[in-house]
Amino acid sequence: MEANSNFKNTIEYRKARRQAKEIRGFYIHLTVYCTVIPIVIAINLIFVPDFYWFPFTVFGWGTGLLFHFMEVRKFTPFMGKGWEERKIKELMEREKSNYEKFRENN
Template sequence: MEANQFDIEKYNKAKERVKELKGFYGHLASYVVVIPVLIFINLYFSPKHIWFYWPMLGWGTGLFFHAVGVFNIIPFFGKDWDDKKIKEIMEKEKNTKWE
Protein backbone atom coordinates (compact mmCIF):
# COMPACT_ATOMS: atom_id res chain seq x y z
CA MET A 1 0.00 0.00 0.00
CA GLU A 2 2.87 2.39 0.71
CA ALA A 3 4.09 2.21 -2.88
CA ASN A 4 0.60 3.17 -4.05
CA GLN A 5 0.59 6.17 -1.67
CA PHE A 6 4.01 7.18 -3.00
CA ASP A 7 2.71 6.98 -6.59
CA ILE A 8 -0.29 9.11 -5.68
CA GLU A 9 1.98 11.74 -4.10
CA LYS A 10 4.23 11.74 -7.18
CA TYR A 11 1.20 12.08 -9.43
CA ASN A 12 -0.18 14.99 -7.37
CA LYS A 13 3.19 16.77 -7.41
CA ALA A 14 3.48 16.29 -11.17
CA LYS A 15 -0.09 17.52 -11.66
CA GLU A 16 0.66 20.63 -9.56
CA ARG A 17 3.84 21.25 -11.56
CA VAL A 18 1.93 21.05 -14.85
CA LYS A 19 -0.62 23.50 -13.45
CA GLU A 20 2.19 25.94 -12.52
CA LEU A 21 3.77 25.63 -15.97
CA LYS A 22 0.43 26.18 -17.74
CA GLY A 23 -0.16 29.25 -15.60
CA PHE A 24 3.24 30.69 -16.47
CA TYR A 25 2.94 29.97 -20.20
CA GLY A 26 -0.54 31.51 -20.22
CA HIS A 27 0.89 34.58 -18.52
CA LEU A 28 3.73 34.72 -21.05
CA ALA A 29 1.37 34.30 -24.02
CA SER A 30 -0.83 37.13 -22.75
CA TYR A 31 2.22 39.37 -22.42
CA VAL A 32 3.46 38.52 -25.91
CA VAL A 33 0.05 39.30 -27.43
CA VAL A 34 -0.99 42.36 -25.42
CA ILE A 35 2.27 44.34 -25.28
CA PRO A 36 2.62 44.66 -29.09
CA VAL A 37 -1.02 45.79 -29.24
CA LEU A 38 -0.30 48.46 -26.62
CA ILE A 39 2.80 49.55 -28.55
CA PHE A 40 0.74 49.85 -31.73
CA ILE A 41 -2.02 51.82 -29.97
CA ASN A 42 0.51 54.15 -28.39
CA LEU A 43 2.53 54.80 -31.54
CA TYR A 44 -0.51 55.12 -33.79
CA PHE A 45 -2.72 57.37 -31.64
CA SER A 46 -0.22 59.36 -29.59
CA PRO A 47 3.30 59.02 -31.01
CA LYS A 48 4.45 62.22 -29.27
CA HIS A 49 3.69 60.78 -25.84
CA ILE A 50 5.37 57.40 -25.39
CA TRP A 51 3.78 55.44 -22.53
CA PHE A 52 3.78 51.78 -23.63
CA TYR A 53 6.99 51.05 -21.73
CA TRP A 54 5.24 51.48 -18.35
CA PRO A 55 2.87 48.53 -18.71
CA MET A 56 5.63 46.62 -20.50
CA LEU A 57 7.99 47.18 -17.57
CA GLY A 58 5.42 46.53 -14.85
CA TRP A 59 3.97 43.42 -16.42
CA GLY A 60 7.45 42.23 -17.41
CA THR A 61 8.55 42.49 -13.78
CA GLY A 62 5.57 40.40 -12.70
CA LEU A 63 6.33 37.89 -15.44
CA PHE A 64 9.96 37.70 -14.31
CA PHE A 65 8.98 36.91 -10.72
CA HIS A 66 6.44 34.36 -11.95
CA ALA A 67 9.26 32.67 -13.91
CA VAL A 68 11.53 32.79 -10.85
CA GLY A 69 8.89 30.96 -8.82
CA VAL A 70 7.98 28.40 -11.45
CA PHE A 71 11.47 27.56 -12.70
CA ASN A 72 13.22 27.92 -9.32
CA ILE A 73 15.77 30.37 -10.74
CA ILE A 74 16.54 31.83 -7.31
CA PRO A 75 16.48 28.97 -4.78
CA PHE A 76 14.79 30.75 -1.86
CA PHE A 77 11.82 31.77 -4.01
CA GLY A 78 10.91 28.20 -4.96
CA LYS A 79 8.82 25.50 -3.35
CA ASP A 80 11.85 23.31 -2.73
CA TRP A 81 13.25 25.95 -0.41
CA ASP A 82 9.90 26.24 1.37
CA ASP A 83 9.65 22.49 1.86
CA LYS A 84 13.24 22.24 3.08
CA LYS A 85 12.77 25.13 5.51
CA ILE A 86 9.50 23.69 6.85
CA LYS A 87 11.18 20.34 7.49
CA GLU A 88 14.12 22.09 9.16
CA ILE A 89 11.85 24.09 11.47
CA MET A 90 9.73 21.03 12.29
CA GLU A 91 12.90 19.07 13.13
CA LYS A 92 14.12 21.87 15.43
CA GLU A 93 10.73 21.98 17.14
CA LYS A 94 10.77 18.23 17.59
CA ASN A 95 14.25 18.28 19.10
CA THR A 96 13.69 21.24 21.44
CA LYS A 97 10.32 20.17 22.85
CA TRP A 98 11.82 17.35 24.87
CA GLU A 99 14.82 19.22 26.22
Protein backbone atom coordinates in the same frame (compact mmCIF):
# COMPACT_ATOMS: atom_id res chain seq x y z
CA MET B 1 4.92 -2.76 0.69
CA GLU B 2 2.58 -2.22 -2.24
CA ALA B 3 0.46 0.27 -0.27
CA ASN B 4 3.57 2.34 0.47
CA SER B 5 4.50 2.30 -3.22
CA ASN B 6 0.99 3.41 -4.23
CA PHE B 7 1.09 6.19 -1.64
CA LYS B 8 4.43 7.41 -2.94
CA ASN B 9 3.21 7.27 -6.52
CA THR B 10 0.11 9.23 -5.55
CA ILE B 11 2.21 11.92 -3.87
CA GLU B 12 4.58 12.05 -6.85
CA TYR B 13 1.63 12.19 -9.25
CA ARG B 14 0.01 15.07 -7.36
CA LYS B 15 3.30 16.95 -7.24
CA ALA B 16 3.88 16.43 -10.98
CA ARG B 17 0.29 17.42 -11.75
CA ARG B 18 0.62 20.62 -9.68
CA GLN B 19 3.88 21.47 -11.44
CA ALA B 20 2.29 20.86 -14.85
CA LYS B 21 -0.55 23.23 -13.93
CA GLU B 22 1.98 25.87 -12.84
CA ILE B 23 3.87 25.55 -16.14
CA ARG B 24 0.61 25.75 -18.08
CA GLY B 25 -0.33 28.89 -16.15
CA PHE B 26 3.01 30.46 -17.04
CA TYR B 27 2.56 29.65 -20.74
CA ILE B 28 -0.91 31.22 -20.67
CA HIS B 29 0.57 34.31 -18.97
CA LEU B 30 3.34 34.48 -21.60
CA THR B 31 0.84 34.11 -24.46
CA VAL B 32 -1.36 36.90 -23.10
CA TYR B 33 1.72 39.12 -22.63
CA CYS B 34 2.91 38.51 -26.20
CA THR B 35 -0.59 39.20 -27.53
CA VAL B 36 -1.43 42.30 -25.50
CA ILE B 37 1.90 44.15 -25.55
CA PRO B 38 1.84 44.80 -29.33
CA ILE B 39 -1.71 46.13 -28.93
CA VAL B 40 -0.57 48.43 -26.11
CA ILE B 41 2.33 49.66 -28.25
CA ALA B 42 0.00 50.30 -31.19
CA ILE B 43 -2.47 52.20 -28.99
CA ASN B 44 0.36 54.34 -27.63
CA LEU B 45 1.83 55.11 -31.05
CA ILE B 46 -1.54 55.86 -32.65
CA PHE B 47 -3.27 57.88 -29.93
CA VAL B 48 -0.39 59.46 -27.99
CA PRO B 49 2.60 59.55 -30.35
CA ASP B 50 4.20 62.44 -28.47
CA PHE B 51 4.81 60.42 -25.30
CA TYR B 52 6.04 56.84 -25.25
CA TRP B 53 4.41 55.33 -22.16
CA PHE B 54 4.36 51.75 -23.42
CA PRO B 55 7.87 50.93 -22.05
CA PHE B 56 6.45 51.27 -18.52
CA THR B 57 3.85 48.63 -19.33
CA VAL B 58 6.37 46.39 -21.07
CA PHE B 59 8.83 46.65 -18.17
CA GLY B 60 6.28 46.35 -15.36
CA TRP B 61 4.39 43.42 -16.80
CA GLY B 62 7.64 41.85 -18.01
CA THR B 63 9.00 41.98 -14.46
CA GLY B 64 5.88 40.20 -13.22
CA LEU B 65 6.29 37.63 -15.97
CA LEU B 66 9.92 37.09 -14.97
CA PHE B 67 8.91 36.47 -11.34
CA HIS B 68 6.20 34.07 -12.52
CA PHE B 69 8.84 32.18 -14.54
CA MET B 70 11.17 32.06 -11.55
CA GLU B 71 8.39 30.70 -9.36
CA VAL B 72 7.45 27.99 -11.86
CA ARG B 73 11.07 26.94 -12.37
CA LYS B 74 11.64 26.95 -8.59
CA PHE B 75 14.43 29.49 -9.02
CA THR B 76 14.65 31.32 -5.70
CA PRO B 77 18.04 33.01 -5.39
CA PHE B 78 16.70 35.37 -2.74
CA MET B 79 15.67 32.72 -0.26
CA GLY B 80 17.64 29.66 -1.32
CA LYS B 81 16.68 26.01 -1.39
CA GLY B 82 14.60 24.73 1.45
CA TRP B 83 13.77 28.20 2.75
CA GLU B 84 10.04 27.57 2.75
CA GLU B 85 10.38 24.27 4.63
CA ARG B 86 12.65 25.87 7.23
CA LYS B 87 10.26 28.80 7.64
CA ILE B 88 7.27 26.48 8.06
CA LYS B 89 9.14 24.51 10.71
CA GLU B 90 10.14 27.72 12.50
CA LEU B 91 6.57 29.05 12.47
CA MET B 92 5.16 25.74 13.69
CA GLU B 93 7.67 25.64 16.56
CA ARG B 94 6.81 29.22 17.49
CA GLU B 95 3.10 28.40 17.45
CA LYS B 96 3.69 25.32 19.60
CA SER B 97 5.73 27.39 22.07
CA ASN B 98 3.00 30.04 22.26
CA TYR B 99 0.38 27.34 22.82
CA GLU B 100 2.43 25.76 25.62
CA LYS B 101 2.88 29.16 27.30
CA PHE B 102 -0.85 29.75 27.05
CA ARG B 103 -1.59 26.33 28.59
CA GLU B 104 0.82 27.02 31.47
CA ASN B 105 -0.88 30.33 32.28
CA ASN B 106 -4.42 28.90 32.27
